[in-house]
Amino acid sequence: MQPFQPVLLEAVGIPDGHGLASYRSRGGYAPLEHVLRDKKPADVIETVKASGLRGRGGAGFPTGLKWTFLPKDHPGPIYLCVNADESEPGTFNNRILMEDDPHQVLEGIVLSAFATRASTAYIYLRYEYPRSWHRLQGAIDEAYAAGLLGRRILGSDFSLDVHLHRGAAAYICGEETGLIESLEGKRAWPRIKPPFPAIEGLFRKPTVVNNIETMACVAQIFRRGVEWFRSIGVPADPANPRDPGSYGPKLYCLSGHVERPGCYEAPLGITARQLIDHHGGGVWKGRKAKAVIPGGISMGLMTEAELDTPLDFAGPGKVGCLGLGTAAVVVIDDATSIVDVLHNSARFFAHESCGQCTPCREGTSWSLRILERIRAGKGRLADLDLLLEMGNTMGMMPGSTICGLADGAAWPMKNAIKKFRGEFEDYIRRTNPSGWMVTDPVPALQIVGAH
Amino acid sequence: MIAPPVPQRKVLTDDMVARIEALAPRYPDRRALTLPALHIVNAELRHVPLEAVVEIAAVLGLAPAEVQDTLTFYQFFHQDKPHGKVRVFVCRSISCALRGGDELLTGVCGKFGIEPYGTTVDGELTIEPAECLGACDFAPCMLANDDLLRNMTPETAAAELVKPRARAT
Numbered sequence: 001m002q003p004f005q006p007v008l009l010e011a012v013g014i015p016d017g018h019g020l021a022s023y024r025s026r027g028g029y030a031p032l033e034h035v036l037r038d039k040k041p042a043d044v045i046e047t048v049k050a051s052g053l054r055g056r057g058g059a060g061f062p063t064g065l066k067w068t069f070l071p072k073d074h075p076g077p078i079y080l081c082v083n084a085d086e087s088e089p090g091t092f093n094n095r096i097l098m099e100d101d102p103h104q105v106l107e108g109i110v111l112s113a114f115a116t117r118a119s120t121a122y123i124y125l126r127y128e129y130p131r132s133w134h135r136l137q138g139a140i141d142e143a144y145a146a147g148l149l150g151r152r153i154l155g156s157d158f159s160l161d162v163h164l165h166r167g168a169a170a171y172i173c174g175e176e177t178g179l180i181e182s183l184e185g186k187r188a189w190p191r192i193k194p195p196f197p198a199i200e201g202l203f204r205k206p207t208v209v210n211n212i213e214t215m216a217c218v219a220q221i222f223r224r225g226v227e228w229f230r231s232i233g234v235p236a237d238p239a240n241p242r243d244p245g246s247y248g249p250k251l252y253c254l255s256g257h258v259e260r261p262g263c264y265e266a267p268l269g270i271t272a273r274q275l276i277d278h279h280g281g282g283v284w285k286g287r288k289a290k291a292v293i294p295g296g297i298s299m300g301l302m303t304e305a306e307l308d309t310p311l312d313f314a315g316p317g318k319v320g321c322l323g324l325g326t327a328a329v330v331v332i333d334d335a336t337s338i339v340d341v342l343h344n345s346a347r348f349f350a351h352e353s354c355g356q357c358t359p360c361r362e363g364t365s366w367s368l369r370i371l372e373r374i375r376a377g378k379g380r381l382a383d384l385d386l387l388l389e390m391g392n393t394m395g396m397m398p399g400s401t402i403c404g405l406a407d408g409a410a411w412p413m414k415n416a417i418k419k420f421r422g423e424f425e426d427y428i429r430r431t432n433p434s435g436w437m438v439t440d441p442v443p444a445l446q447i448v449g450a451h
Numbered sequence: 452m453i454a455p456p457v458p459q460r461k462v463l464t465d466d467m468v469a470r471i472e473a474l475a476p477r478y479p480d481r482r483a484l485t486l487p488a489l490h491i492v493n494a495e496l497r498h499v500p501l502e503a504v505v506e507i508a509a510v511l512g513l514a515p516a517e518v519q520d521t522l523t524f525y526q527f528f529h530q531d532k533p534h535g536k537v538r539v540f541v542c543r544s545i546s547c548a549l550r551g552g553d554e555l556l557t558g559v560c561g562k563f564g565i566e567p568y569g570t571t572v573d574g575e576l577t578i579e580p581a582e583c584l585g586a587c588d589f590a591p592c593m594l595a596n597d598d599l600l601r602n603m604t605p606e607t608a609a610a611e612l613v614k615p616r617a618r619a620t
Contacts, residue, residue: 077479089544089583120477127527128540128584130597163477166490168525171582185485186517189525203479255546255587262588297545328587330546343549347584354524 006265007224007249008216011101020142023103029148031222032107035114036156042224044115051221051229052236052247054347056280057083057174057211058143058296058325060313062244063218067116069198070206079207080118081183081197082215084125085130085167085174086112086295089348092330093251094212096263097130098125101216102139104161108215110153111222116208121162124179137164173354175403176209177201178354189356190403213251220249233268234312246312250327255291257284257333269315273307275329287333291420295325297345299410300415303330320418322411338420339427341378342412343371360406363394367413373442379428382439384417391417462503467491468499481511485521489528497533535570535577537616540594546587551604555591558582558605559612576612579586 010026011017023029035044049064069093070078082105084096097105113121125133140162144147151159170188177191180202201207203238221229229248236245246268252275255261259281266275272292276282283289291301292310296318302309306319313324330340350368355361366391370383391414394400395407431434460468478484483513488507492499499522508580514617541556556567560578563571570577586592589601593608596616600608 086585087583090546090587091583092585092587095585118573126585128581128594130594131599134511161477166486168486168489168527169581170525182486184480185482185521203483253587255590261546281593283535293545330549330587332549336549340548344543344545348544351582373473443487 004249004266007220008097008104008213009100009263009265010253011104012096015144018102018139018266019444020103020139020146023101023107028103028219029107029221030220032110032148033154035111036154036158041115041117041406044111047226048218048221051226053214053217053221053229054244054246054313055211056089056213056217056250056326058323059194060324061215063210066210067112067197067208069196070116070208071199074117074206076117077120077205078118079117079202079205080109080113080121081176081179081202081207081209082121082122082123083174083176083179083209083211085171085179086129086212086326087126087171087174088251088298088326088328089354090253090255090293090296090330091326092253092255092328093263093326095129095132096251097212097216098129099135102136103143104216105136105212106139106143106148107222108217108219109165110148110160111218112157112208112210112215118208119159119161121160122165122183122202123162124165124167124173124183126167126173127350133164133166138160140164152365170354171348172354172403172405175363178403179209181209188353189354194401200212217248219369234310234314236315243314246314246324250311252279252311252313253326253328254280254331255328256331257287257289257336258282258331258375259284269310269312270321271308272302272329273364276307276331280331283331283333285333289331290334290336291332291338291416293330293332293412294321294329295323296328296408297330297348297412298405299323299325301419302339303419304334320415322407329363337427338423339375340417344410345366345416346371346409349405353405353409357401357403357406359394360409361397363390363406364409366390367409374424374431377431378435379432380438380442380443381425381428381436384421384424384430387413388417460506460509461508462496462500463492463506463600464495467495471507471510481512482517485518487515489518489522493528497536497538498529498531500530533574534568535575537576537595537612538577539578539612540581540584540585541567541578541591542584542590544583545584547591550590552591555593555603555605555608559593559603559608562605562609563612586605 178188182188197207233247237243264279300321346368350364391410
């Protein structure tokens with residue numbers, strides 16, 4: 001493999017790399033000074049559009065294009081919400097960026113706020129990241145003292161306040177309108193769109209929601225240039241006019257059954273196998289992979305035979321996964337029961353469904369109860385089709401829910417049962433020799449109280 | 452119109468109210484202070500009793516039901532009784548589970564003689580399962596107040612959890 005010099009992770013391992021002095025010594029904030037002196041917001045938007053940067057939070061929507069959806073000549077205020085609610089199982093790159101290089105994130109925030117004419121930015125940080133909280137707050141304080149935040153930044157006409165806002169351990173707050181509702185002090189129930197946040201978002205004002213890693217990429221695009229960014233990754237498919245390409249470096253979070261779990265920076269388009277073998281030191285204990293999650297648990301599962309799939313925005317979809325997601329790659333070895341993996345996934349989504357849409361609330365909780373029954377030795381082959389039926393009908397894609405949480409719950413279910421059906425059937429036959437063929441309705445294991 | 456009586460505060464201290472008010476300029480709407488206020492009270496009292504909800508609502512100009520609605524949504528703030536001085540979250544999501552997360556939760560609870568979600572009789576320790584803590588590079592992991600404990604076993608975790616720890620912020 002070609003050697004690749006980390007950029008987003010350049011501060012990792014540098015003593016006091018999280019401080020302002022270190023960040024400046026690496027060239028940080030010089031691009032901001034240049035932009036505030038010589039550029040207009042429209043120039044910044046054009047640069048980010050030209051770079052091809054796509055949002056790193058999961059959906060992969062082109063960042064510059066998202067910014068252009070804001071109304072023109074709006075009297076304000078316009079808000080920037082930075083999504084640091086990183087909660088997708090397997091994902092931890094935002095944590096590393098906030099802890100080890102918070103000024104890189106802040107410079108990206110100031111540049112993005114300038115581009116979108118936002119005068120207030122809120123960083124919505126998940127509760128479980130106390131170290132990120134302290135590091136970010138320390139960096140914000142340093143930035144205010146150095147004139148990099150607050151009134152008339154670096155002597156320009158641009159002013160920006162950045163506030164940290166702490167969540168309370170709910171996955172749904174990572175959904176952008178759930179985040180907005182939570183920030184407003186309400187339960188984090190996602191909103192029906194349209195109106196999109198760009199038109200009516202936080203406090204009913206135009207709002208942009210961007211991920212922490214996206215902010216770090218914006219900072220690097222202004223330090224190293226559009227050409228540099230576009231020289232990395234996978235170009236747009238000329239045969240597909242709707243493909244915006246997968247440009248730039250990406251932080252891949254590698255975990256599970258590998259020798260060296262960690263956050264690795266690589267060009268978009270590295271394959272899962274390269275990531276596992278080259279960076280992760282291979283599957284642990286000399287075993288083979290049975291399955292690999294390509295981008296957080298909601299993206300589904302790849303089989304061992306699919307590991308040469310490039311992990312760019314278009315890759316995982318070609319093998320039936322939901323997408324690249326957060327690029328959190330979780331390796332599952334061949335000694336692990338796929339029934340246990342799906343049960344773990346179902347438990348997560350049943351716990352994290354916000355309860356607003358019935359197909360998701362009931363679908364996630366009933367799929368968990370069915371999987372608990374299967375694991376208790378009372379499974380029936382008919383259950384697999386029942387799970388698939390639920391997986392095919394709950395979510396934004398079939399049109400039954402407001403947000404994508406249910407799609408994320410459905411995908412591992414559909415992938416696991418379609419790609420590993422033989423293992424599920426063997427498990428059910430082995431553990432329920434007298435009842436695996438029954439198709440009558442079965443009572444639940446326990447009486448479940450009403451919500 | 453007769454102004455509603457100003458309730459005498461019994462749970463929220465002047466200091467708590469001052470800290471809530473200090474955040475008010477950050478938001479154009481006082482309802483956005485709900486989560487920060489709940490965190491301020493919870494950090495001190497280790498729970499948010501219903502009386503505190505009523506008093507927070509009065510401070511923010513909201514109906515108590517609005518604050519209670521938000522509080523209960525998160526399942527994060529204990530209401531009936533305080534959690535332990537050290538609150539422990541043991542990750543049970545996929546990356547930790549693949550490396551022994553479920554066994555870690557059961558094992559460490561057993562070492563302290565409590566069930567998951569339980570508190571030791573001396574009130575020192577509460578252990579709860581948690582969804583992904585975002586530290587999958589150190590699986591299985593747990594959070595003890597502000598400290599991330601990495602690559603734990605029931606034995607190493609039990610040794611860590613008897614050490615004194617800073618209060619959660």
